[in-house]
Amino acid sequence: xxxxITEKILxxxxxxxxxxxxxxxxxxxxxxxxxxxxxxLAIKVFKEIGTHSVFDPEKIALIPDHFVPNKDIESAEQxxxxxxxxxxxxxxxxYEIGQSGIEHVILPDKGLVIPGDLVIGADSHxxxxxxxxxxxxxxxxxxxxxxxxxxxxxxxxxxxxxxxYEGNLLPWVEGKDLILYTLHELGINGANYHALEFSxxxxxxxxxxxxxxxxxxxxxxxxxxxxxxxDEITLAYVAQRSSRSPFVCTTDPDADYEKxxxxxxxxxxxxxxxxxxxxxxxxLSQVGNITLDQVxxxxxxxxxxxxxxxAAMILKGRTVANGTRLxxxxxxxxxxxxxxxxxxxxxxxxxxxxxxPPSCGPCLGGHLGVLAESERALSTSNRNxxxxxxxxxxxxxxxxxxVAAASAILGRIGSPDEI
Amino acid sequence: MKIEGKVWxxxxxxxxxxxxxxxxxxxxxxxxxAKNCFAYLRxxxxxxxxxxxIIVAGENFGYxxxxxxxxLAIKSAGISVIVxxxxxxxxxxxxxxxxxxxxxxEEAYLSIREGDQVSVDLSTGExxxxxxxxxxxxxxxPDFMREIVDAxxxxxxxxxxxxxxxxxV
Numbered sequence: 001x002x003x004x005i006t007e008k009i010l011x012x013x014x015x016x017x018x019x020x021x022x023x024x025x026x027x028x029x030x031x032x033x034x035x036x037x038x039x040x041l042a043i044k045v046f047k048e049i050g051t052h053s054v055f056d057p058e059k060i061a062l063i064p065d066h067f068v069p070n071k072d073i074e075s076a077e078q079x080x081x082x083x084x085x086x087x088x089x090x091x092x093x094x095y096e097i098g099q100s101g102i103e104h105v106i107l108p109d110k111g112l113v114i115p116g117d118l119v120i121g122a123d124s125h126x127x128x129x130x131x132x133x134x135x136x137x138x139x140x141x142x143x144x145x146x147x148x149x150x151x152x153x154x155x156x157x158x159x160x161x162x163x164x165y166e167g168n169l170l171p172w173v174e175g176k177d178l179i180l181y182t183l184h185e186l187g188i189n190g191a192n193y194h195a196l197e198f199s200x201x202x203x204x205x206x207x208x209x210x211x212x213x214x215x216x217x218x219x220x221x222x223x224x225x226x227x228x229x230x231d232e233i234t235l236a237y238v239a240q241r242s243s244r245s246p247f248v249c250t251t252d253p254d255a256d257y258e259k260x261x262x263x264x265x266x267x268x269x270x271x272x273x274x275x276x277x278x279x280x281x282x283x284l285s286q287v288g289n290i291t292l293d294q295v296x297x298x299x300x301x302x303x304x305x306x307x308x309x310x311a312a313m314i315l316k317g318r319t320v321a322n323g324t325r326l327x328x329x330x331x332x333x334x335x336x337x338x339x340x341x342x343x344x345x346x347x348x349x350x351x352x353x354x355x356x357p358p359s360c361g362p363c364l365g366g367h368l369g370v371l372a373e374s375e376r377a378l379s380t381s382n383r384n385x386x387x388x389x390x391x392x393x394x395x396x397x398x399x400x401x402x403v404a405a406a407s408a409i410l411g412r413i414g415s416p417d418e419i
Numbered sequence: 420m421k422i423e424g425k426v427w428x429x430x431x432x433x434x435x436x437x438x439x440x441x442x443x444x445x446x447x448x449x450x451x452x453a454k455n456c457f458a459y460l461r462x463x464x465x466x467x468x469x470x471x472x473i474i475v476a477g478e479n480f481g482y483x484x485x486x487x488x489x490x491l492a493i494k495s496a497g498i499s500v501i502v503x504x505x506x507x508x509x510x511x512x513x514x515x516x517x518x519x520x521x522x523x524x525e526e527a528y529l530s531i532r533e534g535d536q537v538s539v540d541l542s543t544g545e546x547x548x549x550x551x552x553x554x555x556x557x558x559x560x561p562d563f564m565r566e567i568v569d570a571x572x573x574x575x576x577x578x579x580x581x582x583x584x585x586x587x588v
Contacts, residue, residue, distance in 0.1 A: 024563075040447045041487055048574045067445060074445035081447075124485040124509060140487035140513035142573050188432060189479040193508050222479065224508060277432070364441035364484075385436040385483065392440075392459035 002252030004160045006195040006227055009135040012247065013118040021159035021258070029059065031112060032147045033121035035103050036064040036075070038140075039082040042122055045145025046085075054089045055151030061093035061112060062086050063103040066360045071367045101332025101358040104128040104216065104300035108208075109334060114238050115230040116247025120147055125300050125382065127218045131211035132238065133230030133248065138219065158224045159258040160195040160251075165202035167266040172416050175210030176302060176380070176400035178202070179217045180271035182263065184281035192222035194258065197251065202265050203228060208237045209306035216301045217382050220278040272378075272413060273398035276386045284403065287413050294325045294377040295408040296389075297401050298356070299363045302380035303331030307401040308339050312347040314405035314416050320352035321411030327369045329356035353408075365389040371396075378407050420541045422499045422520075424472040427461075428533040431477035435510070438481065438489040452488050453495035470497040473539065475531045477503065481510025487517065494519040500539050502546060502557065504528045515564050518572030522546065522557035530555070541568070 003011065007019050014025040034042050039062050046054075054060055062082050067075035086094035093112060100106060104125050107113050115133035119126060122144035129136035139153070147153050163182060196218045203211070211228050218226025228234075229250045238246055269283040297303075297311050308330060320326045328348050330336040336358055339345045345355060362369030363381040371377055371390030377397070379389065384396035397413060406416040443455040457464040474493065480503040481489060490513045493501070501514070501521045514521045520541050527546045531537060535550040544557040560568070570576035 037441075037444045038485065038487070041491075044447065045574055049577055066441075072445060078445060078447065122485055122487075124483065126485075138485040138509055140485055140490075140509060140516060142487060142516035143512060146573060146577065188482060189505075189507075192479070192505070222482070222507060365436075366442040366444070370442075383436070383483065385434045387440050387459045388436050 002255040004195065004197065004251045004255045004257065005133065005229055005249055006135055006160055006197070006225060007157060008249045009116055009118060010155065010157055012116070019157045021157050023157045024154060025157060026152055026154055027118055029120050029147050029151055029153060030117040031059055031061060031119045032144060033061045033063070033103060033107065033119065033123065033126060034141070034144050035066050035123055036068060036079045036082055037066045038122035038144065040078045041141035042145040042148060043081060043085045045142050046148050049146065049149050051149040054091070054148050057090045058092045059151065060091050060148055061103070061107060062091055063095060063100060063106065064097060065100065065102045066364065067367050068097050068359050069357060097357070099333055101335065102300045102303060102360055105303055105331035105335070108132060108212065109241065109332060111238065111241030114242050114244055114246040115234060116249060120144065120153055124219045125216050127223065127226050128212050128216040128300060130215040130218065130225050130227035131208065133228060133234055135225055135227065137225045158193055158195040160197050161191055162197045162199060162257045162260045163263060164260060165198070165200035165263045165265055167202065167264045169202065169265055170269060172270050172402050173268055174400050174402070175206055175213040177268060177271040178265065179214040180273055180278070180281045180398065181268050183217065183220050183279040185261070186221040186279070188220060188277055188279045189222045191218070194223050196221065196223040196226045198226060198228045204231060207306060208233060209304040212304065213301050217278065220382060270400060270403050270415065272403070273384055275384055275395040275397065278383060278398060284415055290397065290413040291376065292324050292378050292407055292412055293375040294327065294369065294371065295404050296327045296362050296369060296377060296379040296381065297404050298329030298331065298361050299381035300331070300360070301382045302401050303329060303335070305335045305338050307380065308335065308344050309342065311401045311405040312344040314402055314419065315351035315353070315409065316347050318351055318409050318419060320408045324408055324411045326351070326353040326408040327356055327362060328353045329361040330358050332358050362389050378404055378413055380404050421538055422471065422473070422541065423536070423538040424499055425469060426473050426475050426531055426533060426535045426537050427468060428531070429474060429476040429480070432479045432482050433476055435481060435483040435486050435489045439486070439492045444486060444488055449491050449495040452492040456492040456496040465496040468497055471499045472497060473537050474498050474501040475503070475528055476501065477528055478505045480506050482507040485509045487513045490514040490517055490519045502527050502539065515567050516573040518568055518575070520568050522560070524555050524557040527555040527557065
């Protein structure tokens with residue numbers, strides 16, 4: 001029987017020939033992931049279960065990225081819990097700050113996820129790795145604690161919604177705009193419990209960085225996972241980073257999708273998500289005059305080298321508007337180093353940006369750029385809920401790095417064409 | 420098991436940042452988390468409610484992050500059960516895993532008012548609003564998830580069943 005790519009990966013990890021949407025299956029996990037916020041709770045669960053060793057110290061990644069370098073005593077204590085557990089259990093993929101970065105940026109970059117893998121992370125944006133043709137999804141800390149002990153978990157096989165992107169992209173339109181547009185079409189619960197398969201000639205033309213951006217925000221529509229069939233671009237990316245052989249699979253031509261949504265991209269402009277929901281999206285031409293106190297370029301959505309490169313291209317020889325603050329945070333130490341070599345960081349500094357240490361930064365409102373009451377920010381991250389980046393009466397707008405860079409120069413939300 | 424309490428009503432898409440803003444996630448202690456439950460939406464929620472009270476909410480409750488701190492904060496604040504039109508995927512799983520019972524009923528959400536006295540029977544899914552004298556039936560919880568709730572959460576369930584149980588190994 002024919003299956004979708006998501007079903008094939010799940011069947012393989014459940015050691016069965018066939019799965020159908022709705023099936024409850026036990027799966028083997030290739031990589032289990034947690035961060036400095038979710039790991040301490042998972043470690044507590046692990047200890048309560050009473051097992052003495054982790055299922056495989058090479059298949060667990062523990063990444064300090066949310067509140068690092070630690071912002072206060074409590075977050076330092078949390079990071080310490082994770083660090084000590086990592087040392088005690090000889091967790092291979094524990095990366096201390098200085099060699100680390102945002103979990104969803106560094107796992108692919110270090111070659112820890114390849115096509116066909118099954119990754120479970122105690123972070124909702126674990127769905128990012130679907131861009132590599134892997135099945136990956138977020139869970140809570142208890143599930144993760146059990147996985148650290150057993151290497152297995154149960155999953156319900158999701159039905160798949162296929163999104164088919166065809167046409168030619170307008171200037172300044174990238175993966176971020178496509179996913180924001182899609183969220184507007186689907187709504188924030190439009191893909192609840194579903195797999196979202198991004199396909200079509202437009203997706204095949206996107207770089208890995210832009211594919212990660214799209215898969216990253218699948219969860220914003222409630223999806224269990226987002227996925228893109230591996231192609232030459234995926235395999236070239238993986239070949240440079242991993243010596244494992246990938247399980248490359250694609251959806252069978254006659255596989256059953258629950259729904260196929262055709263998206264013509266010819267008229268899609270750069271998109272902006274308005275407060276306080278990532279599906280509250282308008283095209284840039286209909287935004288009006290929205291002045292900005294802060295612009296943030298970074299996060300697991302848009303903190304990759306290509307994102308910084310594009311921002312620097314816009315900001316080169318220009319300066320950030322008076323009254324607007326620009327925070328740029330490279331997604332990893334590796335990206336930071338590359339950005340220095342390419343002159344990107346110098347360009348950004350000359351324009352008036354402040355560069356933060358590789359981390360989640362202000363995305364979740366706890367650290368490194370928190371907003372005051374009634375302040376307004378444009379961010380390249382993925383969520384703009386009430387109080388997400390600070391005060392409950394602050395506002396967050398979401399956009400791509402090129403729009404963010406142009407907006408920092410203009411001091412209001414605007415297009416690169418206006419500078 | 421029958422639970423009875425006063426209802427605190429919420430709307431659609433109550434996200435995890437509203438349940439507990441990320442700035443309070445620098446701790447894992449459940450009592451500290453409970454103090455900041457609904458910090459922006461209903462400040463001082465823990466001292467407003469009585470132990471055993473019930474949350475009734477609209478669709479997609481718990482949307483957003485994977486933070487298990489969200490259901491933990493609600494449970495530790497004293498809420499005994501959440502009845503919502505629907506739940507976001509990760510929150511649903513997390514709630515069962517930590518032993519916070521949750522039920523889905525659109526009718527209950529539409530009829531039950533804030534402050535109503537409501538009883539919930541977890542074994543039958545029967546929800547009774549005593550103030551408006553109406554009974555609703557929630558979608559039944561899948562059997563194996565009921566076992567997890569009955570055990571008091573996934574950890575207790577695993578301890579009981581042992582790691583060799585073929586569902587949890």
